[in-house]
Amino acid sequence: MSGFETNARLAEVLADVFSLPVDQIVPGLTKADVGNWDSLKQMDLVMSLEKEFGIALEIEDIVRMDSVDNVIRVLESKGVDLGA
Amino acid sequence: MELEGAVVLVTGGAKGLGLAIATHLQGQGAQLIVADLDAESLGALPESIEGHVLDVTCPDDARAMVKEVAERHGRIDILVNNAGVIHSEPMVNILNPAEMMHDYDRFRNSITANLDSVFIMTAATVEQMVLRRTKGVIVNISSISASGNEGQTAYSAAKAGVNAMTVTWSKELGRFGIRCNAVAPGFIGTGSTHKALSDTIIEHIQSKTPLRRLGHAVEVAKAVTALIDNDFMNGAVLNVNGGLTI
Ligand SMILES: NC(=O)c1ccc[n+]([C@@H]2O[C@H](COP(=O)([O-])OP(=O)(O)OC[C@H]3O[C@@H](n4cnc5c(N)ncnc54)[C@H](O)[C@@H]3O)[C@@H](O)[C@H]2O)c1
Numbered sequence: 303m304s305g306f307e308t309n310a311r312l313a314e315v316l317a318d319v320f321s322l323p324v325d326q327i328v329p330g331l332t333k334a335d336v337g338n339w340d341s342l343k344q345m346d347l348v349m350s351l352e353k354e355f356g357i358a359l360e361i362e363d364i365v366r367m368d369s370v371d372n373v374i375r376v377l378e379s380k381g382v383d384l385g386a
Numbered sequence: 387m388e389l390e391g392a393v394v395l396v397t398g399g400a401k402g403l404g405l406a407i408a409t410h411l412q413g414q415g416a417q418l419i420v421a422d423l424d425a426e427s428l429g430a431l432p433e434s435i436e437g438h439v440l441d442v443t444c445p446d447d448a449r450a451m452v453k454e455v456a457e458r459h460g461r462i463d464i465l466v467n468n469a470g471v472i473h474s475e476p477m478v479n480i481l482n483p484a485e486m487m488h489d490y491d492r493f494r495n496s497i498t499a500n501l502d503s504v505f506i507m508t509a510a511t512v513e514q515m516v517l518r519r520t521k522g523v524i525v526n527i528s529s530i531s532a533s534g535n536e537g538q539t540a541y542s543a544a545k546a547g548v549n550a551m552t553v554t555w556s557k558e559l560g561r562f563g564i565r566c567n568a569v570a571p572g573f574i575g576t577g578s579t580h581k582a583l584s585d586t587i588i589e590h591i592q593s594k595t596p597l598r599r600l601g602h603a604v605e606v607a608k609a610v611t612a613l614i615d616n617d618f619m620n621g622a623v624l625n626v627n628g629g630l631t632i
Contacts, residue, residue: 342558345561345562346561349561349562349563352519361517
């Protein structure tokens with residue numbers, strides 16, 4: 303699978319969870335930029351990422367994911383190839 | 387959810403409705419764990435049911451027990467919040483002018499026993515379900531009194547609170563694949579009903595019930611099974627009351 307597709311998959315997940323247009327999902331986007339990124343949305347994000355990428359996230363990973371950048375880092379640490 | 391092999395924790399399962407629920411679920415192939423205050427009744431349980439002495443109003447003890455059970459069995463699939471204490475007391479007792487009003491301490495105790503207990507056990511169990519990614523089921527035992535039963539201010543308020551938590555959790559925990567439902571029994575012919583109500587009142591209740599009888603404990607147990615079995619039921623409060631409204 304190409305990197306482009308993997309990134310597109312991640313952008314789709316994030317856009318879907320936070321109800322944002324896909325083109326607003328950029329690496330620099332942080333929790334503070336997204337109005338509805340609260341603890342419930344965080345769990346929606348976790349469940350969606352686990353399902354989409356077939357991974358299991360630990361509590362430390364969940365806490366670290368406070369920006370798109372950090373979501374990417376966590377996914378890469380789980381062996382997800384985002385083609386960066 | 388399939389009951390065969392499911393790990394089920396029933397609170398207040400040493401006697402009464404809880405025991406009927408535990409026995410019924412075990413009959414469907416589930417592994418039963420019962421947590422109850424009453425050590426003597428726990429001692430009388432069949433060996434195939436794992437008994438734990440626990441006060442479900444004590445958060446630290448509940449959390450420790452639930453964690454230990456989840457570690458040993460690998461998970462908890464189902465929690466039935468059945469432990470509760472029926473409490474009847476009028477808001478105004480004109481026959482006792484010196485202490486005419488409903489006692490506040492007894493109000494609080496009833497809320498703790500019937501509402502806080504459900505919160506405490508659910509928090510402890512859902513923690514384990516979320517950490518272990520168990521797509522579990524919570525079933526709360528509410529009551530017909532949740533719609534406001536004369537002479538039961540605290541108990542009615544607690545059970546109405548249980549219904550509200552049931553719906554809230556169905557929304558909040560659905561994202562984890564955890565479902566939450568409640569069963570609201572009417573008047574069931576258990577020891578506690580006969581202890582709490584006089585024969586005259588029981589006769590009156592029966593005459594007001596469209597089916598003209600009290601319910602059987604197993605009928606409540608069957609409703610619990612239905613809520614566990616049906617994977618699209620979430621946030622439901624299932625009445626098992628013979629058609630009685632109060
Ligand atoms: N019996 C009925 O007609 C009826 C009707 C509607 C709702 N309910 C509800 O069904 C549930 C069971 O009622 P029951 O009639 O079987 O009562 P019961 O008194 O026969 O049994 C309740 C069990 O819960 C245990 N328990 C109570 N407080 C506890 C605590 N703090 N920690 C651990 N265990 C505790 C008791 O030791 C007992 O074994 C209750 O929630 C009650 O409100 C019963």
